[in-house]
Amino acid sequence: MTRSTTSTARPSRAAPKQERGVQTRERLLDVAGELLGEVGIERISTNMICARAGLTPPALYRYFKDKYAVLEALGLRLMDRQNVVLSAWLDRYAPKGLTAVADHIEDLLRATAKVTAAEPGAIWTLRALRAVPQLAHVRIESHRMVTDRLVKAYAPLVPELSKKVLWRRVRMSVEFGFAVDEMLNEESRLKREDVIKEAARMLRWSLRDPE
Amino acid sequence: MTRSTTSTARPSRAAPKQERGVQTRERLLDVAGELLGEVGIERISTNMICARAGLTPPALYRYFKDKYAVLEALGLRLMDRQNVVLSAWLDRYAPKGLTAVADHIEDLLRATAKVTAAEPGAIWTLRALRAVPQLAHVRIESHRMVTDRLVKAYAPLVPELSKKVLWRRVRMSVEFGFAVDEMLNEESRLKREDVIKEAARMLRWSLRDPE
DNA sequence: TGTACATCAGTGAACGCGCGTTCACTGATGTAC
DNA sequence: TGTACATCAGTGAACGCGCGTTCACTGATGTAC
Numbered sequence: 001m002t003r004s005t006t007s008t009a010r011p012s013r014a015a016p017k018q019e020r021g022v023q024t025r026e027r028l029l030d031v032a033g034e035l036l037g038e039v040g041i042e043r044i045s046t047n048m049i050c051a052r053a054g055l056t057p058p059a060l061y062r063y064f065k066d067k068y069a070v071l072e073a074l075g076l077r078l079m080d081r082q083n084v085v086l087s088a089w090l091d092r093y094a095p096k097g098l099t100a101v102a103d104h105i106e107d108l109l110r111a112t113a114k115v116t117a118a119e120p121g122a123i124w125t126l127r128a129l130r131a132v133p134q135l136a137h138v139r140i141e142s143h144r145m146v147t148d149r150l151v152k153a154y155a156p157l158v159p160e161l162s163k164k165v166l167w168r169r170v171r172m173s174v175e176f177g178f179a180v181d182e183m184l185n186e187e188s189r190l191k192r193e194d195v196i197k198e199a200a201r202m203l204r205w206s207l208r209d210p211e
Numbered sequence: 212m213t214r215s216t217t218s219t220a221r222p223s224r225a226a227p228k229q230e231r232g233v234q235t236r237e238r239l240l241d242v243a244g245e246l247l248g249e250v251g252i253e254r255i256s257t258n259m260i261c262a263r264a265g266l267t268p269p270a271l272y273r274y275f276k277d278k279y280a281v282l283e284a285l286g287l288r289l290m291d292r293q294n295v296v297l298s299a300w301l302d303r304y305a306p307k308g309l310t311a312v313a314d315h316i317e318d319l320l321r322a323t324a325k326v327t328a329a330e331p332g333a334i335w336t337l338r339a340l341r342a343v344p345q346l347a348h349v350r351i352e353s354h355r356m357v358t359d360r361l362v363k364a365y366a367p368l369v370p371e372l373s374k375k376v377l378w379r380r381v382r383m384s385v386e387f388g389f390a391v392d393e394m395l396n397e398e399s400r401l402k403r404e405d406v407i408k409e410a411a412r413m414l415r416w417s418l419r420d421p422e
Numbered sequence: 423t424g425t426a427c428a429t430c431a432g433t434g435a436a437c438g439c440g441c442g443t444t445c446a447c448t449g450a451t452g453t454a455c
Numbered sequence: 456t457g458t459a460c461a462t463c464a465g466t467g468a469a470c471g472c473g474c475g476t477t478c479a480c481t482g483a484t485g486t487a488c
Contacts, residue, residue, distance in 0.1 A: 018430060018484065040344040041252065046475060057476075059432050067475065124342070130393075131335070131342030133251040140397060168401055168409055172391070175398075176413075179390040180383070182341075186351060187386075190379055198379055202387075205416040229451065229463060257442060268443075270465050278442065 012065030012073075025063045027053050029074050030120065036074075037121030041128040046070070068134050075129045078115070078122055079142040085111045086146060090153050098157040102207055106200035113181055113196070123185050126178070143178065147171045158207070173206050223276030223284075236274045238264050240285050241331065247285075248332030252339040257281070279345050286340045289326070289333055290353040296322045297357060301364050309368040313418055317411035324392055324407070334396050337389070354389065358382045369418070384417050 016022045031053045035044045046067050050057050064070045089108045093100045116122045129139040150170045151163070158166065180199040184192050227233045242264045246255045257278050261268045275281045300319045304311045327333045340350040361381045362374070369377065391410040395403050 016431085020484080021431060024431075040342070042343050042345075045473075047473075056433050056435095058434090058478090061476070062431070124344075127338075127342040131251070131338040132253050133335075134253075136397075144400070168405060171398065171401065172394070172406065172409055172413070175390050175394050176387050179386050183383070183386050186347070187382065189355070190382065194379060195383065198383055202383070202413065202417050206413050227464085231451080232464060235464075256440075258440075267466050267468095269445090269467090272443070273464070 012069040013061075013063050016063065021063075024053075024055070024059065028055070028060060028063060028070065029077060032070050032074050033078075033119055033121035033125055035121070036071075036124040036128055040124065041071075041131060068132075071125075071128060071132070072135055072138055074125050075135060075138045078119055078125055079138070081115045081119070082112055083142075083146070085115055086149065090149065094153040094157075098154075098207075101154070101157065102204045105203050106196055109177060109180065109196045109199055112177070113184055113192070116181055116185075123182060126182065143171070143174050147174050150174070154207070169206055173203050176203065176206075223280040224272075224274050227274065232274075235264075235266070235270065239266070239271060239274060239281065240288060243281050243285050244289075244330055244332035244336055246332070247282075247335040247339055251335065252282075252342060279343070282336075282339060282343070283346055283349055285336050286346060286349045289330055289336055290349070292326050292330070293323055294353075294357070296326055297360065301360065305364040305368075309365075309418075312365070312368065313415050316414050317407055320388060320391065320407045320410055323388070324395055324403070327392055327396075334393060337393065354382070354385050358385050361385070365418070380417055384414050387414065387417075 016025055028049060032044070032049050035048060035052060039048070046060055047057055049070065050060050053060075060070070064073065086108070089104070089111065093104050116126075119125070126139070129135045147167065147170050150173075151167050154166060154170065155163065161169075177199070180195060183190075184195055187195070227236055239260060243255070243260050246259060246263060250259070257271055258268055260281065261271050264271075271281070275284065297319070300315070300322065304315050327337075330336070337350070340346045358378065358381050361384075362378050365377060365381065366374065372380075388410070391406060394401075395406055398406070
């Protein structure tokens, strides 16, 4: 399980040196996620995050350069966790060939959804990343990275596809996969399990169909 | 071309009675869209919108109950325009049968993308709708309505699919379609035309495949 | 093992600023006779 | 056709509030000898 490169984002502040500091930083991110879910990107504030975390504002600025750095770090942490899941999945099925991969897309979707569900406000974090111009790059870069990794694994399995076409198809599948992840929480008229199965079905075709 | 029901959202304020008022309201929405694209949902403000529109703040509150009403109206206007496109497409191809429809998904994507491209800040409007809890319903309701209309048109063309499965597949296709629309503007590594063609290909399969 | 000292983590209090919104009003437009 | 009046559209000025951020400081933790 390799870690993603996005996790090494140039820290806006030096990383904490003591265990206490590490935990405080994590708590600030947890609280920020919670509040994103509760009040939304529109209303969240640094003062609010500090109050909920039981800290005074200057403590936050010890760990984050500004408000956007908090949200960026929150997004990076989430995507990093999703990448861990992707790595595990690739390690497990990619060596077994195309059929094994295609037959287990469902598992990948489910595992990714589990990460999203576990983190408070994760869905709102993803949405905020897209909606705030200053943060949009985090999401795009992460999706590209996921695409690159998948392309690397798939390339030998589908030699008939050019690298260009493969990259495009995988990139779009990644976008679809994350859209599905969001829909799971958003569309109450559909059952989660059904959506996952259906998405896996669609994605299987996107891979196999030669043209 | 029937108009969408979403366009009849309970007005937070009475509609303008004079032509001057109608134009002012439109201008406020245009400016709001522009600013969403320029500064993002995080920084946009009613005062900023008024300043750019050459009005004083109370003028805005004559047409909109509060800040969210502006953004909601902006979202409704955009989705209404997309619905007009959908209606035209359905009127044109649905009567000709499944093959005609499947063969022209590309056109629908292109026409929808054109609407998004024409409106300043349209992409950011869509993102804001998703990211702000108070506005999220607009997007969901619009996507459901689009789904309902497509399902109605498709149902007789694919009698082998249960209503439930059909609704689910169409709903997910709609989500995918809009995700693609956003990606067109976001993923600079892919050519717009390629993305549209590829998306149409994927969507064709989602319709035809029996299970 | 004890202590002096360096470094790290967090506080108290406040700042200037622009936010969303409203009040009481004036100017523009439409209409009845 | 002209004018009095009703309604609609927009203004000037301000409000209380909470925002993001910082300064100078104290308390907690780790380390060298």
